[in-house]
Amino acid sequence: MRVGVFICHCGNNIAGTVDVAKVAEETRKLPGVVYATTYMYTCSEPGQEEIKKAIKNENLDRVVVSACSPRMHELTFRRTVEKAGLNRYFFEMANIREHVSWIGENKELNTNKAIEAVRMAVEKVKQNKPLYSSSFKINKRVLVIGGGVAGMQAALDCADGGLEVLLVEKSPSVGGMMARLDKTFPTIDCSICILGPKMVDVAQHDKIKLYAYSEIDEIKGYVGNYQIKIRKKATYVDWTKCTGCGTCMEKCPSKNSYDHFNFGVAPTRAINIPFPQAIPKKAKIDPDYCRQFVKGKCGVCAKVCPTKAIDYEMQDEVITEEVGAIIVSTGYSLIDIERLPEYGGGRYPDVITGIQYERILNASGPTSGHIVRPSDHVEPKTVVFVACAGSRDKSIGIPYCSNFCCMYIAKQAILTKDHVPDSQSYVFYMDIRSPGKGYDEFTRRAQEEYGVKYIRGRVSRIYPKGNKMIVKGADTLLGTQVEVEADLVVLGTAVISNSDAGHMAEKLHISYDTFGFYVESHPKLRPVETNTSGVFLAGACQGPKDIPASVCQGSAAASKVQALFSKDMLESDPAVAKVNINACVGCLKCVKTCPFQAIKEKELRDGRVVADVIETVCAGCGVCTSTCPCGAIQLQHFTDNQLLAEVNAICLT
């Protein structure tokens, strides 16, 4: 065995706190190592050439690169050794940057640790076996989960590129949060006017199949070959017959149904079309409020419907679809206002959330765009906005910034002045965060042209006095207490993940952070990929973000899918579990623990039953290998022997 070791300086990143020459010197003493050298940037083209040259000149059959995390360059170097004629799995990486040089300052200790890391990698690579990937066909259809602006953009970009797209939207209409907004910052464009055409495109595109009012029940399979179960929830209206005329909604006697689209600003009917521009523009019944369901008799809508579309007996329908890639754009939720008792959230009708105010401002909203306060429908003259209502507040478990509240508060304050010229708005803020293009100018305009009073400080308490709301807070710039008598208070409530975000992540086998936002593969360089190949992220499900950022991600995710689908066959990763049938005792515990259903039982010719791994389904997670009591199932490239060699390298020497 002839192992070659290449130790990278990474400029000063490694060489600054690790004596790389000494690491090379010590490495040369290891059994099996015939060549060890250092290089300034091993990942550079000349660095890779060095490896290829050494493989040839020194007749190397194993290569170790001691540099950064394998997540950065493992693939680079695998390709390098493959080009030089070695199997790509005869390569190991020792991470002496993230694991050593970046985290310790003592050069001597770091050098020793680096030597140990290299020794482990050398022992591992000596145990490595050549592995070969097989290729499999891919299904070039895309599933987009969530029809907000990010999901629609992704669906349209995929469809325009010729891919078949399934767009699954949980609510009765696509559009998401953006469809609820009145205007968009910083241009004060009418939100639905710019979103509407996209929604129509989605509906009319012959490559897009829209599943509105549907949810994902189950996701099985792997990149290129997913089987999806989609639950079409019962709308109790046959959408093939419904023309969206709205007669049912007009005549429905149940007038106190909660309006999800308007965030409860005003009630709606039990049978309703969420908003005039809804796509698809079809009615659905809310059985929690419909008299036919609650009391067992009514049937008014069925009587008035001109196309006889009402079907009270309708059941959920589960449809199975097959796709090759998934774009997740499930969006965000807002913190429940009742979690903010100091602001009177939920107790006082005139303390509302930003999104509710958005619906009040909106011409197609319940007040037809007239600003009135919920309690007495009087036009408010003094409006107080509270930024960071829940955001950046560790005490309620939301330490992060919600990203776009500063901007929409400035927008809403400007719009308030437009609607009610003799009004005065106040904004309590912690910092004004307006780093986007034209954003800072916009917040300045709110202050300078529209006379919005910005008070830097937090609100301590909001309580009613007569028909006013008293907002008590601090002005930290003046160092005084302030008190504002407001007619209406608008809270810029914190952005949170959807309540079912965790369940969705588990269905998709992707990771999510403590707050339920999905984790991208790399925060800078792989922002729309996940660590599960074939699953991509777009929009606020990955973290709070505004419309332009969501649209960017939608397009980015679509381009990633296009790139993935540019090939007809995909290569499978050979680092998967493998059963040694001679050692397998057929207890089949691995079958029960496999989270991917990738193991099945197989009967041998002699009647003995053993476990059998379906290679393409196996994700290489290793749960089975830790379950198997007799070590009969081993994860290729991470076998017991290979790991043991590493452990022995540090423990026994």
Add this chain to the structure above:
Amino acid sequence: MISQRLREAIAGVFSEVDVALAYQQGFDKLHATPCFMTMPEEINKLIWNPLCVHNLTSYLPSLKKKKVAVVVKGCDSRTIVQFMQEGLINRENVVIIGIPCNGVISVNKVLHETNHEPIEDITFGENGEITVKTLKGEKTLLLSDVCPDKCKTCQYPTPIVYDRLVGDPITSDKSPDSVYADIKEFENKTLEERLQYWEQEFDRCIRCYACRNACPMCICQDSCIAETRDPHWISQRATLSEKFMFHMIHALHLAGRCVECGECERACPMGIPVNKLKRKINLDMKELFGYEPGIDPEDKPPLYTFKVDEVTIKEHKI
């Protein structure tokens, strides 16, 4: 007499099975030994007394393809339940003949009481008194003094599963809290004390693997890490660390599976309390998952299932 009723019970099912497992007299009066009966005349060999300590169910997985009648005590029956949970036996191929049991005898304890004199004869009284006759004379012992520790806290004197029951069911008069009282007490020691204790105990291990061979739940067969050299987890060296490693792996392989039959400890020629580790893990399993091995055939061992969210482990909480 129970022995006679047991013979009748086995004779009654003998034609249905390929082999019947029970106990016969061993090499001396103090030892019973398992007997495998395939012919009707062999039934007369079988005996029943408190010396019938072995867990005969250990043989069932290797006889999976045969029809077997087996004599079980309460504690042994838990093994069958666990086998059923793990799919290691076909229940319909096993005829379980249960015997309610008031406790068995620890041979080692008797030998200790009689100074390891050769035993001439041993007789059992109605109320748990045992008369042991040696060359040096007679000694009367109480069953409660010479029973294995597991009998002192036995919760299941009557088999949990059986097809025929010989004798009347007995209910346990032992407090459930007493089962793990010794473990809880041991846990009060400091880490160093516990390490020292185990190092002392395991140092005596001669790596005969009797504990493993006696264990009904050990299933690795020829792939046991004790002997396999690929992967090379343990070497042949007789060092403390190798012995320690073997016992730790043995204990972990039994996590949430050990039915506490105590065969490992009974078989150990060096008197190492090997069951203690497994019982400690069982206690943890009980506290973490509310799971006790070998009680309900419908249960699923928690470590042999995959759940995204464990009710008692809050790692996925948002």
